[in-house]
Amino acid sequence: MMLETANRILKNSTFRLKLEELEELEKERIFCGHGLEHLLAVARMTMLICIERGITADEDIVYSAALLHDIGRVEEYTQGLHHETVGAETAQRILSEVGCGSKKAEKIIGIIRSHRSEGDKADTLEAVFYEADKKSRMCSFCKAQDECNWPYEKRNKNIEV
Incomplete structure (x- = not known):
């Protein structure tokens, strides 16, 4: 599997600067963070869910969208x-910098813009990405459980795909 665009994003100076800024802003955060570990967990979980459900997904699009989906948190x-709106704008710039084609960039940007809403159909890549983003946390081990504003019934208490 060749993740050409995703690997270019990892090497991109704009992406790296934004990720460093985000990590600095979240260094005292007690709640879930949005660093590289989270970004890759979302990509991996998205691919697992797609495979399990027989949904066709381009790995490079999924990993690229995952790397960029929370990049707007700095401005948030x-x-x-x-963050999904401003992040889509930043992602567009990064995708242009790494030479991503317009059709692929459009798909990646669409996932970023929609990653905060469930969508209407559970069998779309966007809906799976949303689900993976939510399931990528293990709430039952979080040190900030008592302060978290996520409804208890939505928290991840078990490992699920």
Whole structure:
């Protein structure tokens, strides 16, 4: 499996700078973080769910979207903007910098823009990505459980795919 775009994103200076900024902003955060571990967990879980459900997914699109889906959190924390919107703009710039084709970039941007809503159909890549993003946390081991504002019934208490 060749993840050409995703690997270019990992080497991109804009991406790396944004990820460093995000990690700095979250270094004192007691809740779930949005660093590289989370980004890769979302990609891997998305692919597992797609395989399990027989949904065709391009690995490079999934990994690229996962790497970029929370990149707008910097502006969310510093300016109060919606991270999926501003993140899509930053992702567009990064995708252009890494030479991603327009059709592939459009799909990646669509996933980023929609990753905060469940969507209407459970069998779409966007819906699976949303689900993977939510399932990528193990709430039952979180040290901030008592302060978390996630409804108890939505918390991940078991390993699921």
